[in-house]
Structures are given as structure tokens and as C-alpha cells.
Amino acid sequence: MTLYMNLAELLGARIEQGLYRPGERLPSVRSLSLEHGVSLSTVQQAYRQLEDNGLVAPRPKSGYFVTENRSLPALPAISRPAQRPVDISQWEQVLELVRASPHPDVIQLGRGMPDIESPTLKPLLRSLAQLSRRLDMPGLYYDNIHGNEALREQIARLTLDSGCNLGPGDLVVTTGCHEALSTSIRAVCEPGDIVAVDSPSFHGAMQTLKGLGMKALEIPTDPTTGISLEALELALEQWPIKLIQITPSCNNPLGYIMPEARKKALLTLAQRYDVAILEDDVYGDLAYTYPRPRTIKSFDEDGRVLLCSSFSKTLAPGLRVGWVAPGRYLERVLHMKYISTGSTACQPQLAIADFIAEGHYQPHLRRVRAQYQRARDQMSDWVTRYFPPGTRASRPQGGFMLWVELPESFDTLRLNRALLEQGVQIAVGSIFSASGKYRHCLRMNFATRATPEIEAAVRKVGETAYRLLAQDSDAG
Amino acid sequence: MTLYMNLAELLGARIEQGLYRPGERLPSVRSLSLEHGVSLSTVQQAYRQLEDNGLVAPRPKSGYFVTENRSLPALPAISRPAQRPVDISQWEQVLELVRASPHPDVIQLGRGMPDIESPTLKPLLRSLAQLSRRLDMPGLYYDNIHGNEALREQIARLTLDSGCNLGPGDLVVTTGCHEALSTSIRAVCEPGDIVAVDSPSFHGAMQTLKGLGMKALEIPTDPTTGISLEALELALEQWPIKLIQITPSCNNPLGYIMPEARKKALLTLAQRYDVAILEDDVYGDLAYTYPRPRTIKSFDEDGRVLLCSSFSKTLAPGLRVGWVAPGRYLERVLHMKYISTGSTACQPQLAIADFIAEGHYQPHLRRVRAQYQRARDQMSDWVTRYFPPGTRASRPQGGFMLWVELPESFDTLRLNRALLEQGVQIAVGSIFSASGKYRHCLRMNFATRATPEIEAAVRKVGETAYRLLAQDSDAG
Structure with a gap:
């Protein structure tokens, strides 16, 4: 630098x-x-x-x-989900979102897609091409089940920035963060077990709980400081919770960074009640502040934190390379990894290892972090300008997602349907709740550069919301 | 051609x-x-x-x-596993096998690795390299959850050869056959359910049952015609079996092709007892005879067969591209796929789609099929020459695996340990049984071209077996 x-x-x-x-x-x-x-x-x-x-x-x-503060939308209030374990629903809505292929006529504000057109990614593509031309064809072999060692060494180095002290042997490479999450959950829990989650929470993690037959207990969550420790403690008193699943750094969908003191306090709670923590850090390297926030894992002394991440948000999701540092659950995670995919595709692993070793990762991060921060401000401005009065929005400290709250009675499923006809897709709020709460909320992606097309798409979201609200009040 | x-x-x-x-x-x-x-x-x-x-x-x-028959080793007898559902063990032995990275000093006869040095694979590598140089970077995107459509179209065409009539919408691309198997099993079964399996059976499928909390019921299996229908029917009478999991074409590890009439009879049984069939066809395209054998799926009328396969054995395992045609379980499989890895890496999918569309797949298959058939004869000769008298061996009709049976009292775990010191790895027989049977058996890979090094390695296996047997009889 x-x-x-x-x-x-x-x-x-x-x-x-x-x-x-x-x-x-x-x-x-x-x-x-x-x-x-x-x-x-x-x-x-x-x-x-x-x-x-x-x-x-x-x-x-x-x-x-x-710069003078723009007039920002008000923050959402702390969430108030149902305080009991529930079976997870919402698969149909998630499927609708993930079924969509990239399409030139649809602006997809709903997906968790980073900007993959950054010129700082070029060395990665070059490396992928070079690997394909090598005569020893390293990309065609099975690698061992832990994942490529050169890559694990580079990941271990990267995690120093979040305060961790991990070696390659502490890491398992996975096929995206999805596999890191599902192998971790299966390593800790049995069907029927209760998992405490922040709320709103990443739909992928919740659908995993659903698929594995577990129950989610949604914990009230503050849009700037994260999961309520007070509510969590009450829940730990009351229910036989096996695992706490959270995204404390650059949360998805709210964008907050849980303060370090609260991360430590959460770990203390987990120790006291002897539960494991699944820490999803997939957006952690995209914090706008430097140095990046520490992970809960960095304070972990008895191996109860399973730290999950991937390069899907920092580099590109199509590579499908993630990782987990499973602590004391290493052996179980290996078994779950084996039965899930056997091993992870080699060539992307080797290309990413090269990319980091050659020093391209940090410059890339710096560039996209700055870009996302500018885009956050731009997106917040557009929400102020185009959305109905009373709209609230998160104030992300990292990543590229904005959480928007419309009036309580509003239905974003209806909004999404109306928008699809106009070539715009959003993520409806209900998929971020185990029980289908947050129907009046939505999540928008601001990773792509702010073009007039994107502004027009956001404007359509706001104006369509206006129109639907007006219809409702006419009908009411 | x-x-x-x-x-x-x-x-x-x-x-x-x-x-x-x-x-x-x-x-x-x-x-x-x-x-x-x-x-x-x-x-x-x-x-x-x-x-x-x-x-x-x-x-x-x-x-x-x-050519006059060489003196081939005798065939193994029909297997006689325990006739009750058991919990699956053997994870430690499997882990030892899959933990091994490719190493120049170790000849790995144990892994399920095809010959990836065939010149007929060159267009695939070229395509991978070209994709990396494309400016629209198709390899970096999330694809939709079903998998790349161009690839699914090509797979649908390929399955015509096994008698199937599938469209792209009937297929889900997976991260290797492993993910096809685990999503299928989870789509059909709940923890505690009983799954009937051929025996010996692929360790990956059995470890999946273990990881998901299911029980395996091993069914006696003939080394030339496959699972005993008579024994299976008795088992279906006696136990609430949910799923039959088999590899009927070019079986792993035995190499037989189940005759078509028996495949049909098996399907009729499954219909009568209303159970699903998981048909693992990952070696099916490597049958030495042409046309390749039909799949059970090709006779399926009510969608109860989940056909699983991949390009790991026909092209290269490092690509991690597999697929499943889940019949009536499509929606469930999609959910399980979503929670397992979200989606499969894009670039290998696109490269394989190109490779097939440009007509490279069949010539490649022809070449490796002929090579594997020659190698089978060579490997059988070596077993006759170097192994103790009384050794039995399978007579594979496809694929690249030989199953070798030593005297009943023999322990291949001990053999494997002794061999590792000599730079040779085999797959021990016990991992192919849910309950650790077949300790006196082993599996060897004959995909790599018959070099003096490979011959020396096989010779070491035989001679070490001799030595251990002599020690036993000295001690006895």
C-alpha cells in the first residue's frame, strides 16, 4: 500500500x-x-x-x-422475534431467489453478489488460466480432504488480521461458506436440537437448520450492536440450546459490527452455559474500518467457536471456496465434509492461494471496501430520496447489503412480485426469519457500481412501494 | 468414431x-x-x-x-454379510485413505482416481484456460441452484445412451457424486431409517448413512450379477426399509454389471414394497462393452429412482462436477443441495459443457475404456503371478478397480501398514462394509498405465501378503 x-x-x-x-x-x-x-x-x-x-x-x-451528514433514513428498531424455538419455514421464498440465473434484463438487487468486475481480480483469472495450461494438471486431482495445503497456509496468515492464531492444520477448506456452515452445524447438533440465532439472520444458515431438522430460536438483535446478550442469556436459562449461530462482523443483512466487548461477553456466556458458537465471518474482511474487527474465535480458548468464512464475498462466489476453523469439532467436521462433497474443486483453491501469496488480496480488499462504502452512502441517499416517508434503513459498517424497513403492514412479497414485472429483484425480508417475520422489510445489494440503471432500479423499488402503500390506504 | x-x-x-x-x-x-x-x-x-x-x-x-484365457484368479464367493441393520463404523480407516495427498513417493493403489493424463482430456484444459481469459468472467458468478443449463442439456443427451429420457429440468448439478449421494439420501430418509445396500459397497455412500444417522442393511451380493434379489426380498419383508442404495453398473468395488433382467426385477421389487432406489452410476460410462449398460432409472415409471453420477471417474475428480436425476424427489434434493453447498463452482461446469458439446467426450471414453480393459487383464495377471495361492479376484466389466480376496484369516489393515513403509497404499476391504467385514479383502486401482513401477508396487502387495501369511502360520 x-x-x-x-x-x-x-x-x-x-x-x-x-x-x-x-x-x-x-x-x-x-x-x-x-x-x-x-x-x-x-x-x-x-x-x-x-x-x-x-x-x-x-x-x-x-x-x-x-462532509456534512446527509439526511439518513432512521435506523430500524431492535428486533422482537418470537421468544421460543420454531421450525423454519420460508423455503419457497428462498428458492425463488436462488433459482434466478443472472439475466441481462433483470437487475438483481436481491443476491449476495460482490463486484466481480474489479480490475484487482485480474491476477486471479490469470492464475486460473495458467493452472489450466500446466502439464502436471494439478487442477484435475482429488486433493486431500482437508483441502489444499498452500491455500490453508495463506488462510492461516489472513486470519492473523482478525486476531486469530491458527495453523493450516486447524483449517478445513469447504465448497463455499454454505458447506462450512452445514458441516459445522451437523458436527455440533442432532435433529431436534435448538439453535439460537441473531434475527434477522442469513437465510442460508436457517434453511440448513430446517434441512437438518433443528429448531431456531430467534434472539432480539440491535441494528448497530448485534444480538441482545440479555435476551440470549434469558434464552440460555430457559432452553437447552446447543449452538449459537451468528454473523457478528459486517452482519448479513444488517451490516453492524458487534463491539469487541460484546463479542467477549458473548463468549463468556457460551462458556458459562457450555454451548458452541458458529461464527459466520464471510463479510468480516469487508469492514470499512481498518484494521478489520476481531473475531469471537480470536478470544476462544477452549475450541468452542467454529469460525466459518469463504472467498465468495471478498473475491467471487463462482469459485466456491470457503473454509472453517472448527476448533474442538475438527474430526466431526471432517466426517461431515467427506460425506457432503468428498473434497473441494482443486483449481480455484490453487488460484486463490497464488493470488494471496503474490500479494493481490489486500490491494483488492482496499479497493472494494472503499467502493462499497461509497456505494452504501449513495444507496442510503437513494432510499431517502425515493422511498416512502417513515422508511428505516440499516447503516452498514462493512459489506454491501442494505436492510430497509417499510411500515409494519407492508408486504414485500407483493412488492417483489410487482417489481419482477419491471425487471428488478429484491430479497424479501421474511426469508431472514425462521418464522417468516420481517415481511415489511427487504434487503438490497449495493456492490455493483452506482450507474443510472441501478439508480433507476432502486427508484422503481421506492416508487412501487409508494404505490402499494397508497393502494392499501385507499382500500383501508 | x-x-x-x-x-x-x-x-x-x-x-x-x-x-x-x-x-x-x-x-x-x-x-x-x-x-x-x-x-x-x-x-x-x-x-x-x-x-x-x-x-x-x-x-x-x-x-x-x-487369446487363450490366462489362468485367472478364482472369483470371490457371494458375500454373506450380517442380515440385520447396523450402525456404520470404519470412519477411521476411510479417513486414513482420503487424508492422503498425492505424493511422488507413494503409489496410491487405494484411491478411486482415473487416468487424468490421457491426451483426450486436453480440450477440457484448453476450455478451462479460455474461460479464465473471457472478459465477462462467467466462472465467477453464482449460477442458479439447478446448475448450469448448457451442462444439464449435455448431460441429458448423454443419458440417452443408458436408455434414459431426461430433460435439463430433471437434473441437478452437484459438487461431485458425493453431493449427489448425500442430497439424495437426505431427500428420502430421516435419521434412524434403514437403507439396504449391496455388499461390499462404496464407503462414501456408507459413511454418508453414518453421518446422517441411518442404519445400513447389507445384502448378499454376487460378484458377477450383483445384489441378491432373493435376499433383498426377504429383507424387505422383514424390515421397514426406506431406500435401496446400489451401484449396479460397473460396481465399485466388484466391477460387475448387473444383468438387465435383474435390474428390472429389482425395480419391480422396489415398486411392490414402495421403496426408493438410489442408483449410483458413476462408473457406468466406463463399461468395456458397447453400448453401455442401461440404468435402472431408464425403466423407472413413477420417479422412485434417484440416479446419481459425476464426471469424477470419466474425466477428472478435481473438477467436482456431478449430477443427480432425482425423479419425484426433485424439490427435496434442491433444498438439500442449497444447504449443502448453495451452488457448484461454475467454471468446471462450463468447461465440461463445452467438452461434450464439441464432441470430445465419446472419443475420450473410448480411449480410456480400452485402456482400462487392458489394464484389468494386466492387473489380473499380476495378481495370479505375485499373490499367495488361493487369492481370489473380481473380473470387472468396466471401471478401473480390482477387488482381491485373501484367505479368511488375513488382515489387510496390517498389510496396508506394512505397505505404507514401502511407499504403496491400498484400500482395505473393511471400509466397504458397514460393520467392518471384508478385513481379508482389498481394492486396487488399475487406471494408471502399466509401468514397471506399478508392477513393482503390485508385486510388493503380493509379496508382503505372502510374508504376513507365513508369519501367521509360523505363529499358529
Whole structure:
């Protein structure tokens, strides 16, 4: 990373953290130059980058100021799901979402697709092509069940950034994070067991519980700090919970980062009640602040945390390469991995190992993180502009998903149906609840660059919501 | 296929089927030329190919004769497993096998690895490389949950050869046959259910039953005609069996092809007792005879057969592309697929679709089928030559696996341990039984070309077996 990018990232992080407040004057170019021991032009470059990112604005003769807060939509309230274990429904809605193939005539705001057109991914494609031309054809072999060792070494290195201290032997490569989640859940739970989940929660994890015959206990969740520890403790008192399944860093769908103290407190709770934690960190590397947040796994001392992740959100989902650090459940996870897919496709593993080893991963992350952060602001602006008054929205601290809450009576299934005729797809809120709550909510993807087409699509969502609300009040 | 190859295949099939017997004189070049309307030189080319394959030998001035039978090892007897449902053990032995990475110092006779160095695979690698260079990066997207449509169209076409009439909508692409098996089993069965299996049986399928909490009921199986229908019917009378799981075409590990009449009779039994059939056809395209055997699925009228296969044995396992035609269980399989891996890696799917569409699949199959058939004869010869007297061996009709039976008291676990020190790995027989039977058996792979190194490895297996037997009788 060049000097100016370093500095821009540092200043950006301070603004994000609120150390410099909206409208506040930032340090002068000269003082920053002295403070950081860099040239004046480096500081100027850093400020220009922050300006590009929309975080600062210059005022003639006065220096740089933190951009004034736009009028952001209000945050959703803390969720209040049913406080008892339920069987999971909503498969039909999930199937409708995942059945859709990429189609030029449909703007898919509903899928969890990162920007795969970033030029920083080029070395990965080059590596895939080179592997195909190699005479020893490494991509055609079965690899061993743990996954490619070179890749596991690189993953172990990456996890240092989240505070972990893992070796290649602690890791199992999986076919996407899906397989990491399903092998982990099956390693810990039996059919009929109760799993506590944050709420709203990733539909893939909940459908896994459904498929394996487990029950979900949805725990109230705050849109900025995550799962309510108080509610979780009450639930642990009351029910024989086997596993806590959460996405604490750059949550899907809410985008929050659970504060470190709360992560530690959650682990303490899990220890006290002797339950395992499945920590889904698939968006963790996409936190807008640097360094990225620590994982709960990084505080784990007795191997009760199964850390699941993948390269589907950071690089590309079509590669289907994920991983799990299963702690004390390693042997069980290996068995579940064996029966699930035997092993994971080799060539993508080798290409990703090359990509990281050659130093392409961090520059790629820096680029897409900055892009997603700008896109979040843009998307929030559009929601303010185009959605009905009273609409609430999350304020993601990482990743590329916005959670939008419409009035309580609203039905996003109806909205989605009306939108499909207009070539737009959203993710309906009900799939993020075991029991079909959040029908009035929706999730939109802001990973693709903000084009007039995307703006028009978001506008259609907002205007169609308006129209349906007006129909309802006419009928009511 | 050229004319002479066609003719060679036809004659080879007749010899295999016993229409021309060992030592018998084959039709003259002239009469074959007239019968098939081809030139004399075409017939001569066909005979030369059969000679290369070791199937015929010329005698001066007398024409071509079917090669005299070598002294083949005796066939194993019909298996006699325990006639009650059991919990599955043997995971430690399976793990030892699948944990091994390819290693230049170890000759792995134990893995189910095809010959991936065949020049007929080159177009596949070229296609993988081309896909990586395409600007629209099709390999990086999520595909829809059913799998790539172009690939499903090609698979549907291929299944015509086994008598099926399937459309792309009847198929779900999976991450290898493993995922086809596990999603199928989970689509049909609940934990605690009883599954009838052929015996010996593929360890991957049995470990799946174990991982999902099901019980296996091993059914006596004949080494040339497959699962005993009589024993199966008794079992269906006696136990609430939910599923019959078998590999009827080019069985793993025994190599038999179940006769068509028995396949039909099995389906009738399944209908009568209303159970589902999981038909593992992963080696079916590698039958030495042409046309390849029909699947049970091809006779299925009410959607009770789940046909599972993959390109792991015909092309390369590292691609991890399999598929299932789940019949009436399609929706359930889709759900299980979603929770297992979400979707399958795109690029290998696209490359395989190209490979088949461009006409490379059948020539590749022809080449490897002929190679495996020669290698089977070679491997059988080596077993006759190097193994202790009384050793029995299967006579595979397809695929690349030989099943070897040593005296009843023999322990192949001990043999395997002794062999590993010598750089040779075999698959121990006990992993092919739910309850750890077949400890005196082993499975060897003959896919790699017969080199002096391979011969030396097989010789080590035989000689080490000799030595251990001698020790036993000294001790006894």
C-alpha cells in the first residue's frame, strides 16, 4: 500500500469512528505532513482520495472538512422475534431467489453478489488460466480432504488480521461458506436440537437448520450492536440450546459490527452455559474500518467457536471456496465434509492461494471496501430520496447489503412480485426469519457500481412501494 | 468414431460376451469385409487394434484367434454379510485413505482416481484456460441452484445412451457424486431409517448413512450379477426399509454389471414394497462393452429412482462436477443441495459443457475404456503371478478397480501398514462394509498405465501378503 493510501485509510477510519465529526475541520496538510513524516503532496493525495470517497470536502482557503451528514433514513428498531424455538419455514421464498440465473434484463438487487468486475481480480483469472495450461494438471486431482495445503497456509496468515492464531492444520477448506456452515452445524447438533440465532439472520444458515431438522430460536438483535446478550442469556436459562449461530462482523443483512466487548461477553456466556458458537465471518474482511474487527474465535480458548468464512464475498462466489476453523469439532467436521462433497474443486483453491501469496488480496480488499462504502452512502441517499416517508434503513459498517424497513403492514412479497414485472429483484425480508417475520422489510445489494440503471432500479423499488402503500390506504 | 474402431469395438464386445470363446478362430478378414461392407484394410486395422488390446492373436497362415484365457484368479464367493441393520463404523480407516495427498513417493493403489493424463482430456484444459481469459468472467458468478443449463442439456443427451429420457429440468448439478449421494439420501430418509445396500459397497455412500444417522442393511451380493434379489426380498419383508442404495453398473468395488433382467426385477421389487432406489452410476460410462449398460432409472415409471453420477471417474475428480436425476424427489434434493453447498463452482461446469458439446467426450471414453480393459487383464495377471495361492479376484466389466480376496484369516489393515513403509497404499476391504467385514479383502486401482513401477508396487502387495501369511502360520 502506498503512503497516501495508508494515510487516507487512517483518516477515513477516524471519520467513520466519529473522531472527526460531520462539518468539523480536519488537520491541515502541513500538520499531517509533520505528524506522519510524509511529504505535503502525499497528504494532498490522501485528501483527494477521501474527497473522491465523499468523506471530506475542501472549502476554499480553509482546508478540508468532514462532509456534512446527509439526511439518513432512521435506523430500524431492535428486533422482537418470537421468544421460543420454531421450525423454519420460508423455503419457497428462498428458492425463488436462488433459482434466478443472472439475466441481462433483470437487475438483481436481491443476491449476495460482490463486484466481480474489479480490475484487482485480474491476477486471479490469470492464475486460473495458467493452472489450466500446466502439464502436471494439478487442477484435475482429488486433493486431500482437508483441502489444499498452500491455500490453508495463506488462510492461516489472513486470519492473523482478525486476531486469530491458527495453523493450516486447524483449517478445513469447504465448497463455499454454505458447506462450512452445514458441516459445522451437523458436527455440533442432532435433529431436534435448538439453535439460537441473531434475527434477522442469513437465510442460508436457517434453511440448513430446517434441512437438518433443528429448531431456531430467534434472539432480539440491535441494528448497530448485534444480538441482545440479555435476551440470549434469558434464552440460555430457559432452553437447552446447543449452538449459537451468528454473523457478528459486517452482519448479513444488517451490516453492524458487534463491539469487541460484546463479542467477549458473548463468549463468556457460551462458556458459562457450555454451548458452541458458529461464527459466520464471510463479510468480516469487508469492514470499512481498518484494521478489520476481531473475531469471537480470536478470544476462544477452549475450541468452542467454529469460525466459518469463504472467498465468495471478498473475491467471487463462482469459485466456491470457503473454509472453517472448527476448533474442538475438527474430526466431526471432517466426517461431515467427506460425506457432503468428498473434497473441494482443486483449481480455484490453487488460484486463490497464488493470488494471496503474490500479494493481490489486500490491494483488492482496499479497493472494494472503499467502493462499497461509497456505494452504501449513495444507496442510503437513494432510499431517502425515493422511498416512502417513515422508511428505516440499516447503516452498514462493512459489506454491501442494505436492510430497509417499510411500515409494519407492508408486504414485500407483493412488492417483489410487482417489481419482477419491471425487471428488478429484491430479497424479501421474511426469508431472514425462521418464522417468516420481517415481511415489511427487504434487503438490497449495493456492490455493483452506482450507474443510472441501478439508480433507476432502486427508484422503481421506492416508487412501487409508494404505490402499494397508497393502494392499501385507499382500500383501508 | 472411425470405421475400424467401430468394428474393433463390436468384435471386442462379442469376445467379452463369450460369443467367440478363448482359442476360437475369428471370422476371416474377407468375410468380415463382406459382412460389414468395409474394406479389407479396415478389417485388418480393427484386428490390429484388438491385437494391441490383447484380445486376439494372429497365427501364421490361419488368421486371428481369441487369446487363450490366462489362468485367472478364482472369483470371490457371494458375500454373506450380517442380515440385520447396523450402525456404520470404519470412519477411521476411510479417513486414513482420503487424508492422503498425492505424493511422488507413494503409489496410491487405494484411491478411486482415473487416468487424468490421457491426451483426450486436453480440450477440457484448453476450455478451462479460455474461460479464465473471457472478459465477462462467467466462472465467477453464482449460477442458479439447478446448475448450469448448457451442462444439464449435455448431460441429458448423454443419458440417452443408458436408455434414459431426461430433460435439463430433471437434473441437478452437484459438487461431485458425493453431493449427489448425500442430497439424495437426505431427500428420502430421516435419521434412524434403514437403507439396504449391496455388499461390499462404496464407503462414501456408507459413511454418508453414518453421518446422517441411518442404519445400513447389507445384502448378499454376487460378484458377477450383483445384489441378491432373493435376499433383498426377504429383507424387505422383514424390515421397514426406506431406500435401496446400489451401484449396479460397473460396481465399485466388484466391477460387475448387473444383468438387465435383474435390474428390472429389482425395480419391480422396489415398486411392490414402495421403496426408493438410489442408483449410483458413476462408473457406468466406463463399461468395456458397447453400448453401455442401461440404468435402472431408464425403466423407472413413477420417479422412485434417484440416479446419481459425476464426471469424477470419466474425466477428472478435481473438477467436482456431478449430477443427480432425482425423479419425484426433485424439490427435496434442491433444498438439500442449497444447504449443502448453495451452488457448484461454475467454471468446471462450463468447461465440461463445452467438452461434450464439441464432441470430445465419446472419443475420450473410448480411449480410456480400452485402456482400462487392458489394464484389468494386466492387473489380473499380476495378481495370479505375485499373490499367495488361493487369492481370489473380481473380473470387472468396466471401471478401473480390482477387488482381491485373501484367505479368511488375513488382515489387510496390517498389510496396508506394512505397505505404507514401502511407499504403496491400498484400500482395505473393511471400509466397504458397514460393520467392518471384508478385513481379508482389498481394492486396487488399475487406471494408471502399466509401468514397471506399478508392477513393482503390485508385486510388493503380493509379496508382503505372502510374508504376513507365513508369519501367521509360523505363529499358529
